[in-house]
Amino acid sequence: MLAHVFIAASLLAATPPAVSDGFVQIPSGEIRSTVRYEGDDGKRRVATFAMSARAVTVREFAHFVRAHPQWSRGRVPALLADSGYLSNLSDAGTAPHADAPVTHVSWYAADAYCKSIGARLPDWAEWEYVAASDSTRTDARGDATWRARTFDDGTPRAMDARTDAAANAYGVSGMHGTAWEWVGDYATLLGDADKRGSDDGDRLQFCGATGLSFANRDDYATLKRVALLSAMEPRSTLGNLSFRCARSSP
Amino acid sequence: MIRATQKGKVLLHYALVCALGIGAPAALAANHNDAPPLDTIQAVLTAPPLVPPPTNRNKPAKVVVDLEVIEKDMRLADGVTYNFWTFGGSVPGSFIRVRQGDTVEFTLKNAHDSHMPHNIDLHAVSGQGGGAEATFTLPGHKTQFTFTALNPGLYVYHCATPPVGMHIANGMYGLILVEPPEGLPKVDKEFYVMQGDFYTQGAHGDPGLQAFSLEKAIDEHPTYVVFNGSEGALTGDNALTAKAGETIRMYVGNGGPNLVSSFHVIGEIFDKVYTEGGSKYQENVQTTLIPAGGSAIVEFKADVPGNFVLVDHSIFRTFHKGSLGILKVEGEKNPSVYSGQQLDQEYAAPTKGGGH
Numbered sequence: 041m042l043a044h045v046f047i048a049a050s051l052l053a054a055t056p057p058a059v060s061d062g063f064v065q066i067p068s069g070e071i072r073s074t075v076r077y078e079g080d081d082g083k084r085r086v087a088t089f090a091m092s093a094r095a096v097t098v099r100e101f102a103h104f105v106r107a108h109p110q111w112s113r114g115r116v117p118a119l120l121a122d123s124g125y126l127s128n129l130s131d132a133g134t135a136p137h138a139d140a141p142v143t144h145v146s147w148y149a150a151d152a153y154c155k156s157i158g159a160r161l162p163d164w165a166e167w168e169y170v171a172a173s174d175s176t177r178t179d180a181r182g183d184a185t186w187r188a189r190t191f192d193d194g195t196p197r198a199m200d201a202r203t204d205a206a207a208n209a210y211g212v213s214g215m216h217g218t219a220w221e222w223v224g225d226y227a228t229l230l231g232d233a234d235k236r237g238s239d240d241g242d243r244l245q246f247c248g249a250t251g252l253s254f255a256n257r258d259d260y261a262t263l264k265r266v267a268l269l270s271a272m273e274p275r276s277t278l279g280n281l282s283f284r285c286a287r288s289s290p
Numbered sequence: 291m292i293r294a295t296q297k298g299k300v301l302l303h304y305a306l307v308c309a310l311g312i313g314a315p316a317a318l319a320a321n322h323n324d325a326p327p328l329d330t331i332q333a334v335l336t337a338p339p340l341v342p343p344p345t346n347r348n349k350p351a352k353v354v355v356d357l358e359v360i361e362k363d364m365r366l367a368d369g370v371t372y373n374f375w376t377f378g379g380s381v382p383g384s385f386i387r388v389r390q391g392d393t394v395e396f397t398l399k400n401a402h403d404s405h406m407p408h409n410i411d412l413h414a415v416s417g418q419g420g421g422a423e424a425t426f427t428l429p430g431h432k433t434q435f436t437f438t439a440l441n442p443g444l445y446v447y448h449c450a451t452p453p454v455g456m457h458i459a460n461g462m463y464g465l466i467l468v469e470p471p472e473g474l475p476k477v478d479k480e481f482y483v484m485q486g487d488f489y490t491q492g493a494h495g496d497p498g499l500q501a502f503s504l505e506k507a508i509d510e511h512p513t514y515v516v517f518n519g520s521e522g523a524l525t526g527d528n529a530l531t532a533k534a535g536e537t538i539r540m541y542v543g544n545g546g547p548n549l550v551s552s553f554h555v556i557g558e559i560f561d562k563v564y565t566e567g568g569s570k571y572q573e574n575v576q577t578t579l580i581p582a583g584g585s586a587i588v589e590f591k592a593d594v595p596g597n598f599v600l601v602d603h604s605i606f607r608t609f610h611k612g613s614l615g616i617l618k619v620e621g622e623k624n625p626s627v628y629s630g631q632q633l634d635q636e637y638a639a640p641t642k643g644g645g646h
Contacts, residue, residue: 124430184505188491191456191502194405197373260504263453264406271407271428278429280405 063090063159063287064211071169071179074254074262075229082255084165091162091170092284094203094213095141095221096153098129102138104153111149121146124277139203141219141282147274150222154285161224162286168262171215173208181259190261194220194268194280216261219282226269328352328393335384338518339530341480341541342387344473350391357384358399359408359427359449359462366488366514367521367612369497374461374519375449377410381519382484382545383447383464390442390471396421397434404429407451412437413583414445414466422450442470444567444585446543455547459489459507461519463545465585470569477589478536484543485551485580485602485613486519487512494611510548515607517600517615524600524615532592534621539589546582549604553580553588555617556599562589577603592619594628 066089073082105112105126113126124144129135136143145153147161154160162170174180181187189199193216199205200217207213215221254263272281333355334342345351360379366372377383388394400408407428411420415437418424424435449462465484489507490500494514506513517524524530532538544551554577562571563578567585572578578586592598600615601608608614623630 188501188504191504195373197499258504258508260453260456264456267452268406271426276428279402280429 062093063285064093065090066166066170066210066212069169069178071165071172072255073165073168074256074259075164075168075266076255077228084169086166086169088289089162089166090287090289091166091210091212092159092286093207093211095217095219095282095284096150097139098136098142099138101142101145101153102129104156108152108156111152116149118275120148120275122275122277124279125149126277128279137203141214141217143219143279143282144277145222145281145283146277147222147226147272150283151224153283157285159285159287161222161283163225164223164229166286167215167221167223170208170210170212173210173212173215175206176209178209181256187259187261190216191264192216193261193265194218217282219280220265220268220278222281222283223269224286226272227274229266229270330354332356333386333388333394335378335386336482337378337380337384338382338482338484339524341385341467341482344476345387345389345392345469346473347389348471350389350393352393352395353388355386355388355394355396356399357386357397357410358401359404360401361404363499365520366490366500366516367495370490370492370495371499372460372488372490373499373501375404375408375457376461377447377449377464381461381463381486382482382543383462385464385482385541386447386466387469388439388466389469389473390439392439392468393436394439395434395436396425397432398425398427399432400427400429402430408449408457408462409433409451410447411450412445412447412466414439414441414443414447414468416440419450420447426451439468442468442569444468444541444543444564444587446545446583446585448545448583455507456502456504458545458547459487459502461486461545463543465541465543467541474539474587477539479530479532479538481530481538481540483517483524483540483600483615484545485515485517485549485553486545487547487549488514488516490514507547512549512611515549515602515611515613517613521612521614526616529597529616529618531618531620534592534595534619534624536619537589537591538617539587541585541587542580543585544580544582548582549602549607550582551580551613552577552603553586554578554601554603555588555590556601557596558590558592558598558617560588560590563587592617592621594624595619595621596628 068088071084073084076082113130126144128144172179172181174186192198198216198218200214328351330352333353336342357377361375363371364374374381398410409422409425411422415421421435425433427433445466447464449457489503490513491503492500560575563575564571564587580586598617602613
């Protein structure tokens, strides 16, 4: 595992990240995830993939809505987005900067956006793998000072709050920004594919079997992020929840 | 050691189960068909050091409690601010007062500008997670559950969303009083005081907005130990006030997250202490121990005027970390109880060669 990180790090140092179409190639590797599944030790193998260099912006999402008006605030069905959907875009007084990450977007809408550009939402493991990086290291999580700054993720004090904040070692920006981000498999963080169906009388098994446990109980930024995502339904939206897209390697 | 580890696991599991909302909204079963309908009362909530008025009821009621979680920067000490997470906008959170047997319809709101979900575990609740699983609430949402206040006493409430320690360390705690059916004996003044320990990146007194220090919290080395959410919350113009001869009751809580409080009022003796917030009282107490996540009700008569000092008698906390408050009692001096200084003079040194 160390060797992988080392090789990845030296490759990164030698060559600038390849950016095309707004996506950055992420080399494969292993990460010890803070989230454990089914009693494993949290080790995850992440295959080579590409990730958006930054979160999807207000401008980009507005363009998507114009091209796909079924995703406009007035037309989206309540099943796919709650009442807060794009509420900040319709109110000129509070409309965010066009280059800021789009927020008040449901999982369904984020999923549709990524599909519209031939991409998908990143998996949690992919997201966590890239988010472990700071500007020089692929895994900065052992640095208590850096880690402490991640506690402000999702707040105006976040380390990547400015849209021009430095990119991480992979060339990806804004992973620790003012908004949290959807991941494609967020619902599996609770071990169930569809939270709407969770009231099946089998909750104890559901908790006992998967019920999230953490491989690193000091990683409070991840604990907070998972607590937040686990509270979401796929139609939910928040003023501090954004997303970015990913593409599997061919 | 093995036992301790297992206990830790159980606690973590409990925290997650209760915090992650593994319950779905359920319609409330109506079991009161035979009982007469209850009057519905909107609970009066107060910010510290104020306490809502006694319920003054001889029968149970349906009490509606609306509490909103608000995250905001507030003063922690002179020149020092902290991003507190609060129940109702204050630290400690709003004081809730109900009567044993009341049916409490509890609504938790989470402000639209909160950055993450929160919930509430009320120690006064008999039920899964003390309400935590029923109140896991996203920003901009509200949740509701109903409980019957089965046991009288003074109970702590707190947030139980992961990471639980961080939510409590950021100020998410308060008190709920469940009066016994006959109420508590009448007193002249009631106050709400709650201790908490805070962990900042900077040293004590370092100015500006201070971030939470996980390392200090894990090591249980607080930067601040304060009453009512900040240094000076109960001193100067904010001092508690009473008149000589008045009877005083303090509802004292300890939010922790880590420290146990040795609560003492310098210059007073507690006539009664409802130990740990329960139903029995001890009499004539100097210092009472208040566990983290626990409480005590202390009562005394302010016999004479003076400035009486509330402290955690783990005393370095008082002089170096902030756990100090003042009860200012005005009125006529009573030399028969306390004379004040009667003498200040030198006395003869021992004669040379005399020694001891």
